[in-house]
Amino acid sequence: MNRREFLAGTVALAATSVFSLGATKNKKDIVIDSHTHLSFRASPADEGDERLVLDAADKLGIDQLCCSILPKRPATVEGFQAANRVMAAAHKRHPDRFLGYCFVNPGCGQAAVDEIRRCLDLPGFIGVKLYNEHRCTDPIVFPVIEQAIELRVPILHHAGHSHYPVKEQPNISDGGRLAELAKRYPEARLICAHIGGGGDWEWTIKALRHAKTVYLDTSGSVIDEAMVDMAVKVLTADRLLFGCDMSWTAGIGKIRAAKLSAEERRKILGGNMQRLLAQRARQQ
Amino acid sequence: MIIDTNAYLGPYAFRHLRHNTADGLLRLMDAKGIDKAWVSSAAAITHRNVQPANEELAESVRRHRDRLVPLAVINPFYAGWQDDLTACKEQLDMKGLRLYPNWHNYKLADKCCLDLIDAATALRMPITIPLRVEDYRQRSWLVDVKDLSPAEIVPLIKAKPQARFVLLNGLGYIASPLGQKNNNLPANYWIEISRLSALMTNEIGKLIKALGPDRIVFGTGMPFNAPDPALVKIEVLQLNRKDKDQICEENAAALMS
Numbered sequence: 049m050n051r052r053e054f055l056a057g058t059v060a061l062a063a064t065s066v067f068s069l070g071a072t073k074n075k076k077d078i079v080i081d082s083h084t085h086l087s088f089r090a091s092p093a094d095e096g097d098e099r100l101v102l103d104a105a106d107k108l109g110i111d112q113l114c115c116s117i118l119p120k121r122p123a124t125v126e127g128f129q130a131a132n133r134v135m136a137a138a139h140k141r142h143p144d145r146f147l148g149y150c151f152v153n154p155g156c157g158q159a160a161v162d163e164i165r166r167c168l169d170l171p172g173f174i175g176v177k178l179y180n181e182h183r184c185t186d187p188i189v190f191p192v193i194e195q196a197i198e199l200r201v202p203i204l205h206h207a208g209h210s211h212y213p214v215k216e217q218p219n220i221s222d223g224g225r226l227a228e229l230a231k232r233y234p235e236a237r238l239i240c241a242h243i244g245g246g247g248d249w250e251w252t253i254k255a256l257r258h259a260k261t262v263y264l265d266t267s268g269s270v271i272d273e274a275m276v277d278m279a280v281k282v283l284t285a286d287r288l289l290f291g292c293d294m295s296w297t298a299g300i301g302k303i304r305a306a307k308l309s310a311e312e313r314r315k316i317l318g319g320n321m322q323r324l325l326a327q328r329a330r331q332q
Numbered sequence: 333m334i335i336d337t338n339a340y341l342g343p344y345a346f347r348h349l350r351h352n353t354a355d356g357l358l359r360l361m362d363a364k365g366i367d368k369a370w371v372s373s374a375a376a377i378t379h380r381n382v383q384p385a386n387e388e389l390a391e392s393v394r395r396h397r398d399r400l401v402p403l404a405v406i407n408p409f410y411a412g413w414q415d416d417l418t419a420c421k422e423q424l425d426m427k428g429l430r431l432y433p434n435w436h437n438y439k440l441a442d443k444c445c446l447d448l449i450d451a452a453t454a455l456r457m458p459i460t461i462p463l464r465v466e467d468y469r470q471r472s473w474l475v476d477v478k479d480l481s482p483a484e485i486v487p488l489i490k491a492k493p494q495a496r497f498v499l500l501n502g503l504g505y506i507a508s509p510l511g512q513k514n515n516n517l518p519a520n521y522w523i524e525i526s527r528l529s530a531l532m533t534n535e536i537g538k539l540i541k542a543l544g545p546d547r548i549v550f551g552t553g554m555p556f557n558a559p560d561p562a563l564v565k566i567e568v569l570q571l572n573r574k575d576k577d578q579i580c581e582e583n584a585a586a587l588m589s
Contacts, residue, residue, distance in 0.1 A: 097532070104531040107568045211473040247469040250347070269527075270467045273558045274350055296531045297568065301561025 078318040081105065081299070083204060083241060083267040083291030084113040086146070088120075090130070092137035102145060104296045114321070116149040116177035116204070123153040123181065125163070132167050139172030147325075149177035149204055154189040161195045168199050174325055175202040175237075184221040184229045193233050200328050202237040204265070208246025209255070223252035227259035234261055237324055242293050244268025244302065249275055253282050260287075263324075266316065267291030271298045276306035276316075285312035289321050335584040336361070336559070337460065338500045338524050338551030339369035341389055341400075344465075345378040346472045351555040354392045354400060361399070364559045366552070368399050370460070370584070372430040374556070376405035377465055378475075382436075383416045390424035401588060403428040403460060408448035409438035417448070421455050427588055428458040428498075434477045435465070440488045449488070453495040458587045461485065463502035466556065482508035486517070493518035496587060500551055503527045506538050513542040522583060524551035530565035537569065545575040549583045 087096040105113055117135050119127035128151050135148040150167035152160035167173045176196045182189050184205055196203045208214070209222035226240045240256060243249045245268025256262050266276055266288055279288055285308065292299030303316065341352055351360040352374065361369060371393060376385035382405045393400040404420035406413055406429055420426040429452050433440050440461075452459055464479040471477065482505050489497060489510070497520060505511030505523055525548060528535040539548055550566065552559035566580060 100532050107531060108564075208469065210469050211471065212476065214469075247467075249470065270470070271526075271553075271557045271561045272347070272466070273555050274348075275558075294532070296529075297561045297564040301558060301564045304564065305558030305560040 079110045080318040080321040081110050081113045081292050082289035082321050083265045083293045084115045085294060086115045086117050086138055088117050088131055089134055092133045098138055108296055108300045112145060112147060114147045114174060116151045118151060121179060125156050125159040128152050129163060136170050148173045149175045151177045153181045154192040155181050161191050164195045168201060175204060177204045179206045180217045180220045183219050183225055185225045193236050197236050202239050202324050204239040204241055207240045209251045210247040223255035226262050227256055230259040230262045239263045239265055239289060241265055242268035243275060243279060244270035245293055253279050257282050263287050263289050265289045265291035266302055267293035267299055269295040269298050271302055276302050285315045288316045290317045333367045333581040334550060335581050336366050336369040336552050337498055337549045337584050338526055338553050339371045340374040341371045341392055342373045342375040344374040349555045354396050370401045370403050372403040372405050377432055377435055382407050386420055402426045403430045405430050406448060407436040408444040409436055417451055428460060430460045440484060449492045449495050458496045458498055460498040460500055462500040482510045489517050489521050493520055495520055497521040498524060500524045501527055501553060506535055511539050511542055522547050522549050524549050525565055526551045526553045526557060526562050530569050545578045546583055548579045550580045
């Protein structure tokens with residue numbers, strides 16, 4: 049199956065509920081984890097933790113998982129190419145369940161851009177994942193952003209805001225920097241990662257208030273009461289994407305805890321991500 | 333029945349809390365199917381003199397003692413802690429302790445702390461120790477209070493075999509002696525689940541295997557935390573009825589009996 053067939057299939061399958069685990073689910077009820085990881089392994093033939101991840105997803109009613117695989121960082125070209133090969137293999141093994149972000153280190157220049165083009169031409173890749181090698185406002189990142197814009201795919205950007213220097217992550221981005229990047233590139237589809245995994249989440253939500261093109265994913269281990277409610281109040285449900293980032297019960301529990309209308313819940317759990325993916329599909 | 337061993341009332345210094353009055357917490361508990369909760373003062377975490385906060389907590393739960401079980405926050409590094417403990421037990425009828433060594437400027441191995449443990453043990457009060465209050469990454473610029481590690485608890489567990497400890501808001505026990513079978517530690521500690529994984533690494537499942545279901549207790553961390561993730565854990569663990577009853581109710585009830 050080539051990319052064109054795959055993406056056309058994604059839309060068609062979603063429309064007929066084939067991805068959904070529960071028989072009663074319809075297209076609107078699909079649950080998509082927008083922020084997941086699979087383990088890095090040397091050989092794409094090695095299934096690694098894929099079955100464990102699927103078992104967790106099955107128990108929680110998650111239909112699809114948008115995954116990235118992170119090599120040792122700062123990532124080299126060889127490292128991220130190897131990771132993305134594993135991602136492609138994981139999708140091939142479980143095409144209805146695993147979708148892939150192409151992981152690159154923007155500091156690798158043209159090689160990073162080329163890797164995005166290569167991966168996004170393969171079945172199963174739906175976006176770009178960036179980590180903390182460079183702040184998102186560093187001009188070295190811009191060619192990667194521009195490539196993602198050209199391909200109409202989302203960029204999931206690791207982020208966090210601490211009131212102390214983050215010694216292990218000196219170049220970590222935060223909601224404020226992603227808002228700044230969005231000003232420069234309003235057409236970019238930016239996802240600020242893990243509201244519950246990146247420090248002061250109230251700061252993050254407030255920093256993103258006026259950056260209307262930036263989505264926020266709900267993943268992370270922090271389960272502070274009112275987190276999702278505040279995000280909905282300040283950003284609206286249209287800008288939130290459900291995610292777990294491997295904190296499985298935290299991810300589902302946060303959504304259960306939030307005071308959401310049925311329509312808001314559907315949007316956050318999968319509708320918004322479907323809409324993002326459909327932008328890519330419409331280009332074909 | 334579900335008993336939450338890890339709940340709080342009152343204001344917290346660094347974040348607005350909802351559901352932090354007795355009525356508010358009870359409404360949340362009703363909505364989530366939680367029957368009882370062990371509560372302590374969130375304000376006392378950052379107060380120098382903790383006793384007014386204990387008194388306020390006792391007053392706030394006075395009409396709800398069937399569902400809200402008050403625990404005293406005692407700082408053994410502060411003048412008059414013995415009087416505070418006596419007042420909490422005898423006048424306020426508080427049922428256990430909650431300790432914050434890193435917030436209150438003492439170590440678990442300090443003599444004052446060991447003296448407090450002895451005094452609480454003599455009063456048959458279980459001692460709960462939150463390994464953290466909030467996620468460390470979101471700490472305020474005003475304070476830099478580190479989490480306790482499971483390893484730091486081990487000497488205390490060994491030193492005070494007659495005491496009964498409940499460890500809250502922790503994880504990583506399976507990498508420490510606390511979570512290992514045949515660890516030569518007294519069976520005087522219980523582990524609460526709010527931060528433990530229930531899927532993939534499944535630390536709860538491993539702890540049940542290593543220590544037994546009689547050593548695990550349900551807890552949420554509400555209203556700091558949403559209670560739902562802990563409830564989801566119980567759902568996905570697919571425990572048999574006996575284990576579930578022990579973890580969700582019986583172990584906590586026995587500790588307070």
